[in-house]
Amino acid sequence: MSEFKQLQDKILDKYPARVMKNRKQHILIKDDNEKQEIAANTRTVPGIITNRGCCYAGCKGVVIGPIVDMVHIVHGPIGCSYYAWGTRRNKGKAREDGKNFLQYCFSTDMQESDIVFGGEKKLKKAILEAYEIFKPNAISISATCPVGLIGDDIHQVAKQAQEEIGIPVLAFSCEGYKGVSQSAGHHIANNKLMTDVIGKTDEAAGKFSINLLGEYNIGGDEWEISRVLSKIGYNVVTTMTGNSTIEEIAKAHNADLNLVQCHRSINYIADMIETKYGIPWIKLNFIGIEAMSNSLRAMAKFFDDPELTARTEQVIKEETDDLKEEVEKYYELCKGKTAILFVGGSRAHHYQGLLKEMGIETIAAGYEFAHRDDYEGRDIIPDIKLDADSRNIEEITIEQDPQKYRLRMSKEKYDELKDEIGLSRYDGLIKEMPDGTILIDDLNHYETEMAIKILKPSFFGSGIKDKYIIQKMGVYSKQMHSYDYSGPYAGYLGAKNFMRDVAAGMFTPAWSYIKAPWTTQPALKGKIAEKGA
Amino acid sequence: MLNYTKKDSAERSALVVNPAKTCQPIGAMYAALGIHNCLPHSHGSQGCCSYHRMHLTRHYRDPIMSSTSSFTEGACVFGGKSNLKKGLENIFNIYNPDIVAVNSTCLSETIGDDMGEIIKDTMPSLPEGKIVIHANTPSYTGSHITGFSNMTKAMVTYLANAKAETKNETINVIPGFVEPSDMKEIKRILDLLGVKYIMFPDTSNVVNAPMTGRYQMYPDGGTPVKKIKKSGDSQITLALGEFSSKDGAYELEKKCNVPSKVIKLPIGVKATDNFIMSVLEYTGAEVPKELEIERGQLVDLMVDIHNHYHGKKAAIFGDPDTVIALTEMVISLGMIPVHVLTGTPGKAFDNKVNKILSEAGIENSNVQNAGDLMALHQWIKNSPVDILIGNTYGKYIARAENIPLVRVGFPILDRVGHSYFPTVGYQGAIRLIEKISTAFLDQYDRECAEEDFELVM
Numbered sequence: 001m002s003e004f005k006q007l008q009d010k011i012l013d014k015y016p017a018r019v020m021k022n023r024k025q026h027i028l029i030k031d032d033n034e035k036q037e038i039a040a041n042t043r044t045v046p047g048i049i050t051n052r053g054c055c056y057a058g059c060k061g062v063v064i065g066p067i068v069d070m071v072h073i074v075h076g077p078i079g080c081s082y083y084a085w086g087t088r089r090n091k092g093k094a095r096e097d098g099k100n101f102l103q104y105c106f107s108t109d110m111q112e113s114d115i116v117f118g119g120e121k122k123l124k125k126a127i128l129e130a131y132e133i134f135k136p137n138a139i140s141i142s143a144t145c146p147v148g149l150i151g152d153d154i155h156q157v158a159k160q161a162q163e164e165i166g167i168p169v170l171a172f173s174c175e176g177y178k179g180v181s182q183s184a185g186h187h188i189a190n191n192k193l194m195t196d197v198i199g200k201t202d203e204a205a206g207k208f209s210i211n212l213l214g215e216y217n218i219g220g221d222e223w224e225i226s227r228v229l230s231k232i233g234y235n236v237v238t239t240m241t242g243n244s245t246i247e248e249i250a251k252a253h254n255a256d257l258n259l260v261q262c263h264r265s266i267n268y269i270a271d272m273i274e275t276k277y278g279i280p281w282i283k284l285n286f287i288g289i290e291a292m293s294n295s296l297r298a299m300a301k302f303f304d305d306p307e308l309t310a311r312t313e314q315v316i317k318e319e320t321d322d323l324k325e326e327v328e329k330y331y332e333l334c335k336g337k338t339a340i341l342f343v344g345g346s347r348a349h350h351y352q353g354l355l356k357e358m359g360i361e362t363i364a365a366g367y368e369f370a371h372r373d374d375y376e377g378r379d380i381i382p383d384i385k386l387d388a389d390s391r392n393i394e395e396i397t398i399e400q401d402p403q404k405y406r407l408r409m410s411k412e413k414y415d416e417l418k419d420e421i422g423l424s425r426y427d428g429l430i431k432e433m434p435d436g437t438i439l440i441d442d443l444n445h446y447e448t449e450m451a452i453k454i455l456k457p458s459f460f461g462s463g464i465k466d467k468y469i470i471q472k473m474g475v476y477s478k479q480m481h482s483y484d485y486s487g488p489y490a491g492y493l494g495a496k497n498f499m500r501d502v503a504a505g506m507f508t509p510a511w512s513y514i515k516a517p518w519t520t521q522p523a524l525k526g527k528i529a530e531k532g533a
Numbered sequence: 534m535l536n537y538t539k540k541d542s543a544e545r546s547a548l549v550v551n552p553a554k555t556c557q558p559i560g561a562m563y564a565a566l567g568i569h570n571c572l573p574h575s576h577g578s579q580g581c582c583s584y585h586r587m588h589l590t591r592h593y594r595d596p597i598m599s600s601t602s603s604f605t606e607g608a609c610v611f612g613g614k615s616n617l618k619k620g621l622e623n624i625f626n627i628y629n630p631d632i633v634a635v636n637s638t639c640l641s642e643t644i645g646d647d648m649g650e651i652i653k654d655t656m657p658s659l660p661e662g663k664i665v666i667h668a669n670t671p672s673y674t675g676s677h678i679t680g681f682s683n684m685t686k687a688m689v690t691y692l693a694n695a696k697a698e699t700k701n702e703t704i705n706v707i708p709g710f711v712e713p714s715d716m717k718e719i720k721r722i723l724d725l726l727g728v729k730y731i732m733f734p735d736t737s738n739v740v741n742a743p744m745t746g747r748y749q750m751y752p753d754g755g756t757p758v759k760k761i762k763k764s765g766d767s768q769i770t771l772a773l774g775e776f777s778s779k780d781g782a783y784e785l786e787k788k789c790n791v792p793s794k795v796i797k798l799p800i801g802v803k804a805t806d807n808f809i810m811s812v813l814e815y816t817g818a819e820v821p822k823e824l825e826i827e828r829g830q831l832v833d834l835m836v837d838i839h840n841h842y843h844g845k846k847a848a849i850f851g852d853p854d855t856v857i858a859l860t861e862m863v864i865s866l867g868m869i870p871v872h873v874l875t876g877t878p879g880k881a882f883d884n885k886v887n888k889i890l891s892e893a894g895i896e897n898s899n900v901q902n903a904g905d906l907m908a909l910h911q912w913i914k915n916s917p918v919d920i921l922i923g924n925t926y927g928k929y930i931a932r933a934e935n936i937p938l939v940r941v942g943f944p945i946l947d948r949v950g951h952s953y954f955p956t957v958g959y960q961g962a963i964r965l966i967e968k969i970s971t972a973f974l975d976q977y978d979r980e981c982a983e984e985d986f987e988l989v990m
Contacts, residue, residue: 016626044579044603046616047623052603054580077639077672078549078876079556083584085926087591103535103929104907109549110673115643125547133543133550145578145640146673149609176578177604177640392606445598446627449748465586469596472748514746 004029004364004438007454011447019045026441030433037380038430040441041371043180043389049445051342051368051465056080058185058369059174060142061088062265063193066216068092069099069245071136073106075123075154076144080176081107089482090216091223092243099137099245106130110146119152127161127169138168138246148175168246170196181369181442183264184393190268191396193240198252198273199404205254208303209235213270213281214262214346217242219487224494225286232296232315233308240266253277253401256408257302259284259295263426264345264367264374272398274424278405280414283426286490287347288354289320289327298421319492327357330499334506335359337458340451342366342443343480346374349429351461351480354489358499360459364451365433366440368463375439377428445469458506474514476505534933538907540914551906551926553850554876556672557680558636559585560710560777562599564684565634567716567734569755572630573599576617576648576667577638592944593713593740593952598750600624600633604640613646618655625660630751632758634684635667642671664758666691676877677943678776678852681710685781688733688761695765695789703729703767704815705791707781709774709798709854710943711957713737713754718955719773719799722809726818731764732756741952765789769815773808774798774854775881798854799957800965801862802831827959834966835866841970841990842920843867850874850909850923851942853882853902859922859941860886862962864893866969868920871898872912878903906930920972937972941965 001009008027012020025039044050053061056074061084065072074081085105094100108126110119127139139161141154158171170192174185210229215222222242229236237255238248252258253273258281260270270281282302284295293316300312337360341348348365355362367374373381409417417423433439440447448466451457452473460470461480470477478484478501486501488494558575562585565573575582582601589597602608602616617635624633635648648667656665668687670680685707706723708716717737723730738754764770764785770793772782782793799808805828812818846869849859853875860870873886882902890898899912910930913921917934921927924942931938945951955961974990 014627016623019623019627043605044601045619045623046603047574047600047620047627048603049598049600049628050579050603051583052579053583054578057580057583073548077556078552078554078676079559079581079584079672081549082552082555083588085551087587098536101537104537105551107549107552108547109552110639112671112674115639115673122547129543129545129548133539133545133548134537145609145638146643149640149643176580177606177609180605181579388607389605463587464590465583465597468590468594469748472596472742472744472746474746514744 002436003454004436007438007450010450010454014446019048028430028439030430030435030437030439032435036376036430038372038375038439038441040367040375041180041183041369041390042387044442050442051444051463052181052442054176054182055174055178055185055188056142056144056176057084058182058265059172059189060084060140060185062182062216063186063189063241064140064142064172066090066092066241067244067246067249068094068102069097069137070140071101071104071106071130071134072140072142073108073126073130074142074144075108075119075147075152076110077146078107078109080144081105087482088216089218089485089487090242091220092217095245097137101134101136115146115150118150119147120157123152123154124157124161127157128165131165131167136167138170141169141171143171143173143175145176148173168196179393180389183369183371186265187268187393190266190272191394193249194269194272194398195396197246197249198269199277199401200250201247202404203251203254205237205251205256206235208233208305208308209237209255210257210259210299211237211252211255212239213258213260214266215239215242216262218481219483219489221488221490221494224488224491228292228296228315228319228491232311234299240269253279253404255279257282257299259299261286262344262346264370267426271424275398276401276405278407280408280423282421282423285350285353287350287494289323289357289492289495291350291353292491292495293320301421302417323492323496326496327499330358330503333503337506338363338455339459339461340364340455340457341461341480342368342440342448343461343463344368345370347480349432352432354495354498355459357495358502362433363457364438364440364455365429366443367429368442370441373426373428375428375430375441377431378426449473459502474511478502478505535910535929538910538914538933540911542911549905551929552876553874553904553906553909553926554676554678555588556639557670557675557677557683558638558672559588560677560680560682561634561636561668561670561684562597563589563710563736564681564734565636566597566739567736567755568632568634568688568761569757570631570751571755572624572628572633574601574620574624574633574635575599575638576602576613576635576646577640578604581638588944589740591946594949595740595742595952596748597740600628602641609640609644612644613641614651617646617648617651621652621655621665622658625663628750632664632666634687635665636670636680636684637667638670639672642669664691678710678854678877681777682780685734685778686784689764689781689784689788692758692761693765693785693789694762695791697766700768700791701766702816703731703763704812705764705767705770705785706730706732707770707772707778708732708735709777710852711798712951712955713739713741714951714953714955715957715961718958718961722824722958723812725821725824726809726812726816727821728812728816728818731760731767733761733764765791767791769794771796771808771811775885776853776877776879797861798858800855800858801865801962802828802835802959803861803865804858805958805962824959831959831962834963838966838970839867841973844869845919845973846871846917847920847922848872848909848913848918850906850927853877853879855942857882857885857889861889862965863922864889864895866966869895871916871918872909873898873900874904874909875902876905920969937976939965939968939972
């Protein structure tokens with residue numbers, strides 16, 4: 001029996017019948033000969049120690065929070081805003097107007113009386129105070145659990161406040177209990193950005209203009225990607241949403257191509273922009289040297305300009321030549337090692353190539369809050385049955401904008417490229433995994449322990465909550481959300497940083513001291529003198 | 534850095550900016566980890582549990598285990614009973630703790646789940662001998678300190694009982710929301726004094742567990758349930774810190790007739806003296822030479838390097854019990870607490886700090902409970918200080934104003950040491966003095982004119 005089958009059995013054996021029935025559908029042993037299905041984006045069983053967070057975390061924490069020139073007010077008791085303060089490492093710089101509020105944390109700090117009598121007045125006042133003191137370019141209001149329960153109409157408050165102060169006030173009904181994970185919050189944030197921000201400012205974007213979607217500038221990733229893109233000659237209109245401003249996002253529809261990095265958190269916007277404004281999107285991966293180069297080549301094919309293509313090859317050569325020696329060093333050090341990746345979104349997919357480049361094979365992978373299409377590819381989207389939890393998340397209908405829609409290329413050209421570089425397409429994680437390896441969705445604590453015991457990986461990429469559990473078991477674990485406070489990890493320089501950090505983590509001398517000498521060597525030298533002798 | 538925080542205070546009554554507190558459940562979770570073989574459980578949305586585990590993990594760099602009821606929209610409509618019931622059954626089945634400590638969240642409180650009833654209803658379907666306790670910890674009242682206090686109180690409510698007719702010589706100690714290193718130090722002092730004691734909660738060796746190559750979901754530390762049960766027979770409860778420990782002690786008094794005495798956290802020479810005197814008062818113990826030497830060493834150091842910090846102005850912020858004790862301590866060093874702030878609400882904070890200040894003849898200091906760090910920063914802009922003492926969140930102000938930050942309290946997310954080196958007791962005071970002195974001298978060494986650069990200081 002393969003160790004993967006053994007792991008699957010061992011996990012399922014432990015569970016009570018109902019939990020077993022549920023978890024069984026979330027575990028898959030890859031079989032190259034079959035089209036496989038995995039359950040995802042369904043409720044976590046109560047009591048299970050999951051890594052998942054909430055809708056608010058996905059909306060404010062992930063998508064909205066990184067916009068630098070907005071004041072992000074969290075309407076609720078203090079904790080929700082407090083925990084999302086500076087912990088995600090979405091870096092940002094002020095533009096010319098000097099406005100960057102990422103160092104600040106804003107909350108209405110709801111008290112019992114607000115819960116009993118309603119918090120709308122307090123929220124309104126908080127918005128006016130924030131405007132008076134900070135003069136941001138826009139304000140966001142994120143709802144937390146009790147807000148929805150007590151029925152505060154944050155949208156009405158936002159509307160009134162916007163009229164009074166004359167800047168956009170965006171309200172997000174992202175109460176923590178909505179959906180089954182952070183994912184619901186991504187969707188809610190996407191919807192609002194689409195209806196209220198994108199498309200508001202028309203401005204010619206110039207040649208080779210793109211938007212970088214699903215990139216949050218963790219540890220400076222976006223800066224490294226943009227460095228290379230600018231070097232080639234691309235014009236980044238906006239990132240969504242790492243290090244972005246409200247005005248830049250408002251200009252997104254002027255670009256010619258959307259690059260999608262994190263599929264889960266931003267695919268809605270990519271799709272909606274294409275419908276409304278005619279901008280095609282392409283799923284790319286900027287993690288890893290080869291993936292980065294392939295992404296740049298796909299972009300060059302899209303724009304189909306001889307000079308741009310030549311420049312692309314020149315930059316790829318420059319950048320990769322510099323890296324060769326270093327990569328070889330890490331490859332020699334790490335080859336033959338194995339990894340488990342449990343993160344995201346998309347990262348459990350994105351990092352496999354980079355790990356491979358340093359000789360590390362990913363043998364088990366899974367997502368924390370993905371949907372079936374992130375595993376199985378977008379083709380299956382029509383087959384996904386909406387359950388009660390998903391139905392509660394609004395799907396908005398977008399139509400072609402009669403003035404601003406324009407085709408970026410002929411239908412024929414589009415169809416040709418669609419196959420060649422994969423426009424509007426994502427094939428998912430399952431395809432990436434080698435035959436016989438294992439995929440686990442919403443991996444939980446018990447399953448993590450078992451995976452380590454049975455698969456004995458050298459590297460476990462996950463989050464802060466299980467990092468130290470894994471390390472206590474003697475295996476190096478890296479936070480793939482916050483990069484253990486390092487980075488950037490994207491792009492060429494990022495690849496180098498990642499390899500350096502992973503090698504350091506696996507080979508730091510500390511690991512060799514886990515066993516104390518007296519547990520492995522006889523301590524007694526010579527004979528004990530007998531008492532009285 | 535913090536460029537939008539201006540000297541002139543704009544009126545704020547609804548907007549909190551850069552909070553100096555967080556919500557109740559995280560404190561309850563931390564307290565629950567101080568029971569041996571206990572799994573904390575968060576009755577609410579997954580995000581609460583996730584955020585609390587994340588934050589405690591960042592502070593301790595150690596596994597923080599907790600399960601969640603994983604509320605969905607349906608649970609909000611129909612109540613969380615089924616989630617909690619199923620959750621508890623699964624927990625004992627899969628993770629096998631001896632005890633589960635459930636905390637509520639703003640969500641389960643707002644919909645009005647009666648956790649006590651649900652637990653009672655669930656007990657028959659749980660394996661025999663297992664225990665479930667709960668604390669109501671609505672995020673919209675108090676702070677994380679209140680949550681710690683409520684969970685500590687719940688330990689008493691559910692577990693403590695008075696079995697014997699007369700009280701025994703044991704003393705109970707509730708250590709407050711302090712580090713595992715502090716709890717260990719309090720136990721060391723009590724051991725040195727040779728007294729019998731029961732301390733709960735006790736997170737030492739739980740959230741600073743050793744690396745052995747083997748993961749233990751329930752580490753060796755934590756107060757055993759049977760000890761908490763016995764606390765009802767003790768002669769006295771010493772509650773260290775009014776905000777985090779008083780309620781547990783009073784509950785013990787109410788339930789089991791164990792008298793209580795509320796004293797300051799033993800931070801600094803004076804409060805440590807007071808702690809030891811309180812122990813002596815009830816036990817008749819004698820102070821051993823070893824502890825006398827430690828005290829003497831502390832006072833010796835205070836005399837020897839007073840010139841590093843005497844007369845300096847300090848701003849102190851953080852959790853109320855810690856800040857109250859720190860205020861007294863920096864005064865004992867000859868420093869002047871100019872701004873003293875906690876995010877936790879409670880008039881008792883202002884009263885206690887003001888009393889300490891007025892006894893020391895210090896006037897015109899700013900003292901505030903339920904404050905935030907933007908207010909503190911504005912105070913500092915209007916009345917500058919030489920040093921900032923508080924948790925990691927002070928680093929923004931420290932950089933903006935170019936003043937040193939001495940990290941004390943919760944959370945410390947960017948430095949290590951707090952898990953291993955105490956701030957309580959005489960040893961803890963020595964460590965704090967080292968930190969304060971070093972902070973001043975490091976800044977001087979970095980910034981002084983070259984001709985003023987000194988070898989010996």
